[in-house]
Amino acid sequence: MPKKRLLARLAGETEGRPPVWLMRQAGRYLPEYREVRAQAGGFLDLCYTPELAVEVTLQPIRRFGFDASILFSDILVVPHALGADLRFVEGEGPRLEPLRSRKDLERLDATRLHTHLEPVYETVRRLRRALPGEVTLIGFAGAPWTLAAYMVEGGGSRDYAVARAFARQERGLFQELIDLLTDCVIDYLDAQARAGAEALQIFDSWAGVLSPGEQRRWCLEPARRIVAALRERHPHVPVLLFPRGVGPGYATFAAESGCQALSLDTSLPMEWAAREVGHGTRLCLQGNLDPVALLGPERDMLDEAAAIVHAARGRPLIFNLGHGVLQQTAPERVGALVRYLQSLPG
Helix, strand or coil: CCCCHHHHHHCCCCCCCCCECCCCCCCCCCHHHHHHHHHHCCHHHHHCCHHHHHHHHHHHHHHHCCCEEECCCCCCHHHHHHCCCEEEECCCEEEECCCCCHHHHHCCCHHHHHHHHHHHHHHHHHHHHHCCCCCEEEEEEECHHHHHHHHHHCECCCCCHHHHHHHHHCHHHHHHHHHHHHHHHHHHHHHHHHHCCCEEEEEECCHHHCCHHHHHHHHHHHHHHHHHHHHHHCCCCCEEEEECCCCCHHHHHHHHCCCCEEECCCCCCHHHHHHHCCCCCCCEEEEEECHHHHHCCHHHHHHHHHHHHHHCCCCCEEEEECCCCCCCCCHHHHHHHHHHHHCCCC
16 A cells, blocks of 8 residues: 555654645635535535535545545534534524523434434545545544534534533533533544544634633543544544644643644644644644635745744644635645645655
C-alpha cells in the first residue's frame, strides 16, 4: 500500500512536507458539488444517499489531490437519528424542535441510532474502496456539547445563551443529555471505524462560548470519555479533536483529552501552539490558515501558509484551515494552495 502521509503525521512523524486537507473541502464553492446537491433535493437526502455522498466526497480529491478525504455528512445526523425533528432552511441553516424538558429528552431513542445511520456507514464502506491508496479516509462526529447546544437552542446562534442558561438552570437534565450524546457519539464513531474510517475527527464547534469551568465539564470530560472508548475499541485509529474557540484551553485539551491531534482555530498563532500545546509530546497539530485568506491575494495566502509551516517545524503538522472553506472561495485558489504545499520538500 502507498504511504499515507496523514496517518504518519498522526503517529508523530515530522519529516517531509505536511499532508493537507481542508475542512468543508467538499461543498458549495465547487460547481460539481452544486450540481449533485440540486440532484439530491434536500440536504439530508444528500447525506443519506450513499451514491451521492460518495460522489461529493470524492470531488475535491479528483480536483485537488488532497492527502485526506473526510466523509460527507453533517454533525446533526446524530440528534436526527435519535428522533429530533431536524430540517435545513435554505439561507438560515439547521432548525430543530427545542429540547427544554424531561419529556423532550425522553422522546429521544438511542436504539434508532445505527438503523437510521446505516446509509452513512455504507458511504464509508464505499469510500474506503473508491479512494486512492495514498488518501486517508476521515470519519467524524459532532461533540456532545455542540450537539446539545443546537438541540436546546433549536438551531444556530451567535452565543447559545439559551443552551448555556439551560445547562446551568437544569444541570441534572442537561448532564443526562450530554451523557446520552456521549454514548451515541462513541457508538457512531466506532461504527465508522468498523466501516473503514482510518481516522476520526470530533467537532466541538461551539466550545468557545463556554467559560473555562463549563468547557471542562461539557467539552473536555466528554471528549476524554469518547477518546478513551475509541482507543480501547480501535487502538490504531487516531482521534483528532477540534475544540474551536477555547484559546489557551487548547493546552489543557492537549494534556488531558487523550487525542492524537488537535485542530486549531484561526485565533491561535501557530508559534504559540507549537510551543504551548502538547510540546514535548508526539501530539499532532492541525491547521490553521484563516479561510478568508483564500479570498485575498494569492501571494498573501501563500505567505501565510508558509509562515504556519515554518512555525510548526519540528512538530507533527497536518495543514488545514482554522475553519471550513467559505462558499465564495474560488476553486482555483484552493488549487494554488494545495500545489504550493505539495511542492514543499519531502
